[in-house]
Amino acid sequence: MSATDNSHGAEPTRRDFIHILALATTAVGAAGAVVPLVQQMNPDASVLALSTKEVDLSSLEVGQAIKVMWQGKPVFIRRRTAEEIETSEDTPLSDLKDPIARNDNIAANADAEDKNRVINPQYIVVVGVCTHLGCVPLGTSPGEVRGDYGGWFCPCHGSHYDNSGRIRKGPAPQNLEVPKYVFVTDSSIRVG
Numbered sequence: 001m002s003a004t005d006n007s008h009g010a011e012p013t014r015r016d017f018i019h020i021l022a023l024a025t026t027a028v029g030a031a032g033a034v035v036p037l038v039q040q041m042n043p044d045a046s047v048l049a050l051s052t053k054e055v056d057l058s059s060l061e062v063g064q065a066i067k068v069m070w071q072g073k074p075v076f077i078r079r080r081t082a083e084e085i086e087t088s089e090d091t092p093l094s095d096l097k098d099p100i101a102r103n104d105n106i107a108a109n110a111d112a113e114d115k116n117r118v119i120n121p122q123y124i125v126v127v128g129v130c131t132h133l134g135c136v137p138l139g140t141s142p143g144e145v146r147g148d149y150g151g152w153f154c155p156c157h158g159s160h161y162d163n164s165g166r167i168r169k170g171p172a173p174q175n176l177e178v179p180k181y182v183f184v185t186d187s188s189i190r191v192g
């Protein structure tokens with residue numbers, strides 16, 4: 001071995017240094033690639049925000065209703081009067097066209113009694129899509145026709161829903177769906 005050949009000696013040569021630098025750069029690059037990959041696997045905050053909808057009900061007066069959009073669908077929320085609650089609670093199951101609750105918060109086979117359609121009886125929350133052919137029923141804005149049962153009316157082919165969003169008359173086969181939701185406070189809910 002010559003005096004100038006120290007490639008196997010204790011001191012690293014220039015070539016060794018380039019190899020070390022290349023390896024270090026590769027390792028840093030690989031670590032950097034893992035971070036975005038992990039970030040991609042976590043649901044983005046904007047995606048989470050789109051999948052749920054928080055609604056402040058504090059300004060909703062008794063007897064009023066509002067429509068909000070959630071996942072591209074209208075959701076009707078009505079703050080029912082004491083009389084409306086009583087009428088819906090007193091309706092016998094035998095009067096209902098669809099005996100199933102259709103409430104995504106409880107068992108799929110629960111019956112359509114009013115108590116199975118609500119969390120707080122003051123508020124009825126339903127997806128505003130007619131179960132016949134998908135029109136958006138009337139009855140949420142002030143002065144709109146609410147049908148023969150004081151809830152919502154779908155003018156497309158004449159389906160009448162009651163104050164609990166249950167189909168009472170017309171071609172629609174099912175009650176309006178109650179979406180998944182929770183009360184975040186006494187006067188606000190999160191849908192989805």
Ligand code: FES
Pocket residue numbers: 130131132133134135154155156157158159170171172
């Ligand atoms: S779509 Fe509502 S009655 Fe036909």
